[in-house]
Amino acid sequence: MTDRIRDYLRARRDLGQDEGPVMVLDLDVVRDNYTAFARALPDTRVFYAVKANPAAEVLRLLAEMGSCFDTASVAEIEMALAAGATADRVSFGNTIKKERDVVRALKLGIRLFAVDCQAEVEKIVRASEAAGIAAGEVQVFCRILCDGAGADWPLSRKFGCEPEMAVNVLEHAHRHGLNAYGVSFHVGSQQANTEAWDGALASASEIFRECALRGIGLSMVNLGGGFPTKYLKQVPGVETYGDAIFRALTKHFGNRIPETIIEPGRGMVGNAGLIEAEVVLVSKKSEAEDEVRWVYLDIGKFGGLAETMDESIRYAIRTDHDEDRMAPCVVAGPTCDSVDVLYEKNHYPLPVSLSIGDKVWIEGAGAYTTTYAAVAFNGFPPLAQIVI
Amino acid sequence: MTDRIRDYLRARRDLGQDEGPVMVLDLDVVRDNYTAFARALPDTRVFYAVKANPAAEVLRLLAEMGSCFDTASVAEIEMALAAGATADRVSFGNTIKKERDVVRALKLGIRLFAVDCQAEVEKIVRASEAAGIAAGEVQVFCRILCDGAGADWPLSRKFGCEPEMAVNVLEHAHRHGLNAYGVSFHVGSQQANTEAWDGALASASEIFRECALRGIGLSMVNLGGGFPTKYLKQVPGVETYGDAIFRALTKHFGNRIPETIIEPGRGMVGNAGLIEAEVVLVSKKSEAEDEVRWVYLDIGKFGGLAETMDESIRYAIRTDHDEDRMAPCVVAGPTCDSVDVLYEKNHYPLPVSLSIGDKVWIEGAGAYTTTYAAVAFNGFPPLAQIVI
Structure with a gap:
């Protein structure tokens, strides 16, 4: 307390x-958490997972501090924008979207979308046309499955596809003129194992290579959330996660480290x-x-x-x-x-x-x-x- | 549909x-359900479990038809009263009540309360005093544990006490001047086994006998809810439940069948x-x-x-x-x-x-x-x- x-x-x-x-929520703690994330992963953009706590005061503080926002619905997009974030700092990170909500998001200026299957890619293609926006301006990243071992809040197979399928989903987006931007995964919420990112990054780098062979240059890896907050058990600090993730990135991407994103929710406000x-x-x-x-x-x-x-x-x-x-x-x-x-x-x-x-x-x-x-x-x- | x-x-x-x-909820179906309960158990008072669906239109219809109401909170009591039920047709059926909420309920005219331990009895004694109401006007019934076998929605040990303890709880109420009114149990929600009431009624009749030996005349058995609604599986009709319950009552209480109450929620509106x-x-x-x-x-x-x-x-x-x-x-x-x-x-x-x-x-x-x-x-x- x-x-x-x-x-x-x-x-x-x-x-x-x-x-x-x-x-009762103390904004000073949120401020410290944001600073710790920014320091631990200095080359990574922070997208706060709005669903963890969408209080206007939290969103305003984070918008002022330079945070980006990961949203699950049009309502959350509107909250992030109302808090002062520009649309280029907001992603529509839900892989399950109504096509009319994609149109709404595009009209609100959103250009970054999560997908995990070809049908979702096609929604975005049609929605871009409906919104009068060139497909090439719209970035999509494909979420891959992750086993979530080590996480307290169970991760199901609900989001993401097998890595082999992700290559085809990204190629499908590329062929339809979208910007096939990268790969995302989630290691499970309240993840106590700092090495959990290693396996997923191995898959991500494999997808980068496979896409490159097909002439598609991916540039971003979305490292998801999972950063824990302290409940009863002690958990490692953010800097320990930062170090482990950086090591895994170097291991799997060598000296061609991609642009990265993290999506802390619990770790930011818990x-x-x-x-x-x-x-x-x-x-x-x-x-x-x-x-x-x-x-x-x-x-x-x-x-x-x-x-x-x-x-x-x-x-x-x-x-x-x-x-x-x-x-x-x-x-x-x-x-x-x-x-x-x-x-x-x-x-x-x-x-x-x-x-x-x-x-x-x-x-x-x-x-x-x-x-x-x-x-x-x-x-x-x-x-x-x-x-x- | x-x-x-x-x-x-x-x-x-x-x-x-x-x-x-x-x-979308069709009131005609609720009307038919109420009628079916009233017919299947003609000597039993129906207390609709407001928590199942507290829509004002549902409460108004049931109030008009003569239903009583089982409530979980002061807010639900107020909804039932606003729908036209008089206070003598409303029970405060939650065994977990803040003392100040008991005072509020008493001031709203409620005189029928569930308990499952001595501490809850003592709250009601103190609350009656605070509300300026004679303890003897306040009826309490003690909930006993039931195993819930045969129910789809799991029943935990959260509510109720062992039958041996119930006798002491009721005696405690009696000694403090409250009206020790009876026994309640719940056989588990979405209960497909029409014989589930039999075991609980055996315990109830045992408590009646034990209390009588201590000079306390109980008069009511609250048979709870559990009446199922049709989802995918077929379920027995209300009249089958009514027959089974009447048989069990006769078996365990002979020709001294007590006053009874049922508390359908799912079965009334599902x-x-x-x-x-x-x-x-x-x-x-x-x-x-x-x-x-x-x-x-x-x-x-x-x-x-x-x-x-x-x-x-x-x-x-x-x-x-x-x-x-x-x-x-x-x-x-x-x-x-x-x-x-x-x-x-x-x-x-x-x-x-x-x-x-x-x-x-x-x-x-x-x-x-x-x-x-x-x-x-x-x-x-x-x-x-x-x-x-």
């Missing part, structure tokens, strides 16, 4: 406004945010001596902590009693939904003195919380956010 | 307003709603002959289909090509989140002719969709609802 967040929460409590959970919540109930299911405690908070899976799904993300939960004896608990949310349980397979240690009405602080909650919250499940409002 | 829903969707398309997914969505992309991950198709819709796990979590609920997805040859697909949502995949472990058969831009219709989508939708994940708006 930063001093600024502590002061804010104290003032909120003094005013008697501490009803319901709130996520540790900037903290949720204050309240203990609603502490109870047991039977009167047996060894029965485990259930601790129910006023925030759960549907109120912003969706990433506890399958207990993937294990947040650090702090209390005012952390000096006391700890005992394992089941931690659950406040809704009448039986799946709204945060930690049960792996019990969570909390102080035995923790009581109904106590506040708890959930750290590392700046990313993937506010926008994940359900609109009104069980009548509970979505997670409030305060940016300071 | 009902004729009324078909007409509405046609008109929407003719007006060119079919941008983005929509859930089959009344249909989602129209659009195919955004059909693609493959490689060029191999046997590679599976991925079908990406403009609705996914974070846009209203949260119950596809762990592929629990398998919706019926209809298309205009259902006469064509079918082949298994992975079905996924439109967001840049790798877990936003609906059906992957068990591939979903869809027509080989299904194409980008085609509409699809997701049946049985009236319950647990709109309010589960994320507020703005990836910049996508929450699921729109039209009640006709």
Whole structure:
């Protein structure tokens, strides 16, 4: 918890406004994170993954600092532009786009698009024509599959294609007059293994070579996100990732290192945010001596902590009693939904003195919380956010 | 799809307003469902589980028809009252309540509360005092654990206590002057086994006997929900459930059958709603002959289909090509989140002719969709609802 967040929460409590959970996000931490990324990878352009936290204050700060933006929808493109980013600093990074949304994006000035199949290439070709924009001005990069080993938030095969297919997708784009710009991949979110980029960069360099043989000069590798934030476990610093990525780039591309992009989301805002919540109930299911405690908070899976799904993300939960004896608990949310349980397979240690009405602080909650919250499940409002 | 829903969707398309997914809910179906419950269990009071779908039109219709309401929060209590229900027809059925919310509920006239531990009883005692209401006017029922075998939507140990403990919880309420009113349980949502109520009613009758020995006369059994709606699989009709429950009541309570309550949610509104969505992309991950198709819709796990979590609920997805040859697909949502995949472990058969831009219709989508939708994940708006 930063001093600024502590002061804010104290003032909120003094005013008697501490009803319901709130996520407080400290922009100073975001500023430091951006600076750390820029320093760790000085030749790489930073595209902030807007989906992690699209708060206008965050986007404005990053736009001022020179960040670019990776967006998932036309709404996110509009937010990035409204925050002061010029269109040449915004990519439409979703491989699943409606053709009419591609037209909208092109009309908003966007020229950089992700694809992972020929059908998506063809949408962009038709959309360029519809928007009256020369295909050659439009850059596409093809996403390839990555196994995601070492990442806490599971990576499926949802995005990307096999590297052999990527060559054909890029050739398809090239033949239709688009600018076949490069390759992207994602090593999985909350990736603790700094060497995870090595295998994907080997595939990327192979695609560069194969495309060159077909007369297509690729120039960019999008290294994706995956940079972790600190939850309970320690994670390596950004500079360690920077070093590992630079080594892998040199290993696979020699002295012809391509233009690079990173897309941090969690790593940019995760540790900037903290949720204050309240203990609603502490109870047991039977009167047996060894029965485990259930601790129910006023925030759960549907109120912003969706990433506890399958207990993937294990947040650090702090209390005012952390000096006391700890005992394992089941931690659950406040809704009448039986799946709204945060930690049960792996019990969570909390102080035995923790009581109904106590506040708890959930750290590392700046990313993937506010926008994940359900609109009104069980009548509970979505997670409030305060940016300071 | 009902004729009324078909007409509405046609008109929407003719007006060119079919941008983005929509859930259309036909009140005639809700009316029929309410009537079927009332007929199948004529001596049982129906408490509609508001969380399944809190649309004002649904609540107003059910209030007019004489339904009572099971609520999870003060906001849901206010919605039920605003729809015309009197406070004596509303229960606060969440076992996890802030004490100040109990006070609010009491001040709104609510007198029926769920508990599953002594701490929750004590909250209600203190809240009654704070609200200036005699404890004896306040009814509490104790929820017991149930194993949920046979249910599609997983039931955890989140709600309820062991039956032996329930006796003590009810005695605690009785000693503090509250009206120890009865027992509740829940056999799991989308419960296909009509005999599931039998075991829980055996426990309930045991608690009645044990309480009677302690001088506490319980009078009510809350049979919970669990009544299924039709997704892909056929499910038994409401009357089959009614018969099975009546048999189990007679078996365990003899000729002293208690007052009963049911809390249908999914069973009341599930089959009344249909989602129209659009195919955004059909693609493959490689060029191999046997590679599976991925079908990406403009609705996914974070846009209203949260119950596809762990592929629990398998919706019926209809298309205009259902006469064509079918082949298994992975079905996924439109967001840049790798877990936003609906059906992957068990591939979903869809027509080989299904194409980008085609509409699809997701049946049985009236319950647990709109309010589960994320507020703005990836910049996508929450699921729109039209009640006709």
